[in-house]
Amino acid sequence: MRLPRPAGKRARKAGLAARASARHIWNMTKFLPIVLIIAYGLLMYQFSAWRTRRELSARSAPLRDPRLKALTDRMARALDLPEIRVQVYEIAPVNGLAAPDGRIFITRGFMDRYRRGEVSAEELASVIAHELGHVALGHTRKRMIDFSGQNAIRVVLAGVLNRFLPGIGALIASGLVTLMAAGLSRSDEYAADEYAAALLTRSGIGTVPQKSLFAKLEQITGHAGGPPVWMASHPSSADRIRAIEALEERWLGGGAAG
DSSP states (O other), X not given: OOOOOOHHHHHXXXXXXXXXXXXXXXXXXXXXXXXXHHHHHHHHHHHHHHHHHHHHHHTEEEOOOHHHHHHHHHHHHHXXXXXXXXXXXXXXXXXXXXXXXXXXXXXXXXXXXXXXXXXXXXXXXXXXXXXXXXXXXXXXXXXXXXXXXXHHHHHHHHHHHHHHSTTTHHHHHHHHHHHHHHHXXXXXXXXXXXXXXXXXXXXXXXXXXXXXXXXXXXXXXXXXXXXXXXXXXXXXXXXXXXXXXXXXXXXXXXXXXX
């Protein structure tokens, strides 16, 4: 025959369970602000990506230049693709970009430089190869994660620093996260450059146009004398040229890229 437990023991056990449950809930709620920040970052990224897609679709048209089409066809064959579709984005700045949905764009400003003979077809093809690298290496998807993570780190770091440096902790946190983001972006640029160099080599176009474009890129974009390299989101042109030359030496030493 089982005897009933004393009421005091049952109450103490119930009290311990309640306190354990409260601690668990408290531990969970401590992370709630970070979860909300990440969710907000993802939501804002999705909204930004939607707005970017709409803007690009409304202000772009297919690239129809025969010389450039011949070069992109060579790259497509090297990648075993039927074709590489490129759009011309009708804005004045000189730039190329890979959209979040994987589309490749060259700005009207870049095309105008090409029409005036300031940029060759092969140099413009190297820009397309670079943007293909961003798509192939998943940089557009990775940036979604980076964007959300950086927001979370910024808020948490600001909260910690504000305890010791009230009023300026948030500014320091923002600056540190900006530097971190710039470093990640530069890493992506080097990786896309390497992809482009390999693709251009395999296509028979070679890396000479890639390097010659970097040599005059700051002049044609008007960004000469920009921020220090460690603060910029892109590496310096000189560093990018040196990195490509190092790749070529490595390929020659261990066999050409196949």
